[in-house]
Amino acid sequence: MGTDTDRHFIERMRWDEVARHIGNGAAAILPIGAAAKxxxxxxPLNTDRIQAEWLASQLAGRFDALIWPTLSYGHYPAFVAYAGSSSLSSATFEAVVHEIAQGILADGCRKLFVLDTGISTLAPVERALARLDAGKVMHLRIHDGPRYRQAAERLAEQNHGSHADELETSLMLALAPHLVEMARAEPSPAIGQEAPGPLTPLDVNSPNYSRSGSFGDPTLATLAKxxxxxxxxxxxxxxxxxAFVTEAAAAQPRSGMTRSVSR
Incomplete structure (x- = not known):
């Protein structure tokens, strides 16, 4: 990431700088992206984190927001059979998200965007944020937007997939091509269902067997896609x-109007 976007990451700032930005009305972004999956x-195992931080930096640059350190441990139960992959329980992950988000709002941030790159993380994050002020918090699910869904449907050649597949590998070719080893890309067998259970690299008789850990066909990925x-x-x-920023601003009472009514 370039130096222009570095200024939005609070881990690279002093606390009084953070306070000043918050006082000036800066929103907050909490990226969620695995680094051990x-x-x-x-x-690489930090594929989700790379995506989360790049997307967060782009949004922060547009909306002048502050980016909190990426939550790089989460609820990823489908991958724990593969070396290096870590997963918190759903309840623990939900509690962590809630406490971090609650703390960010307590610092005085008027709006918080939780940028979620996962799939199994979606439900726990929803539950965590449901206990906070809905007018201040928004859950950003990176795969759910209409433009992305339409593009994915138009471009995908694989007959199944959702992890380290054609689409995610294509994204990484655009974001960090030096980290993608296309010579090692290996498709997984067609498991026969859109959402398999926990994948396994060892049990060849399991319906969820995937030697490489991918679910889909990454060999079809391209930079153009x-x-x-x-x-x-x-x-x-x-x-x-x-839209969320506009709605939040519209919901706030106008100070001038309030003063005139109170006279």
């Missing part, structure tokens, strides 16, 4: 954030 033979998918994803996120 297998992504096949061809992608990744650029289209990434642009669509970012447009969706920008639109969601802009």
């Amino acid at each position: 297998q992504h096949g033979f061809h992608l 990744g650029e289209i998918l990434l642009a669509a994803m970012l447009d969706d996120l920008r639109e969601q954030v802009a």
Whole structure:
């Protein structure tokens, strides 16, 4: 990431700088992206974190927001059979998200965007944020926007997938091509269902067997697909954030009007 986006990450700032930005009305972004989660033979374990921090930096640059340190441990039960992959229980992860989000709002941030790159993390994050002020918190699900879904449907050639697959590998070719080893990309067998149970690299008789850990066909990934998918994803996120900011501003009482009524 370039120096222009570095200024939004609070871990690289002093506390009084953070306080000043919050006092000036800066929103907060909490990225959620695993750093210890297998992504096949061809992608690094921090693939989700790379995506989360890049997307957060793009949003922060547009909306002048502060980025909290990435929550890089989460609820990822489907991958624990692969070396290096860690997963918190759903309850623990939910509690962690809630306490961090609650603390960010307590610091005085008027709005908080939780940028979620996972799938199994979605439900716990929803539950965690449901206990906070709905007018201040928004859950950004990076794969749920209409532009991204349409682009994915149009571009995908694989017949199944959702992890370290054609789409995610294409995204990484656009974001960090030097980290993608396409020569090692290996498709997983067609498991026959959209959402398999925990994958296994050892039990060849399991319906959830995947030697590499991918679920889909990453060999079909291309840079061109990744650029289209990434642009669509970012447009969706920008639109969601802009709408939430506008709605929040509209919901606030106008100070001038309040004073005139009170006379």
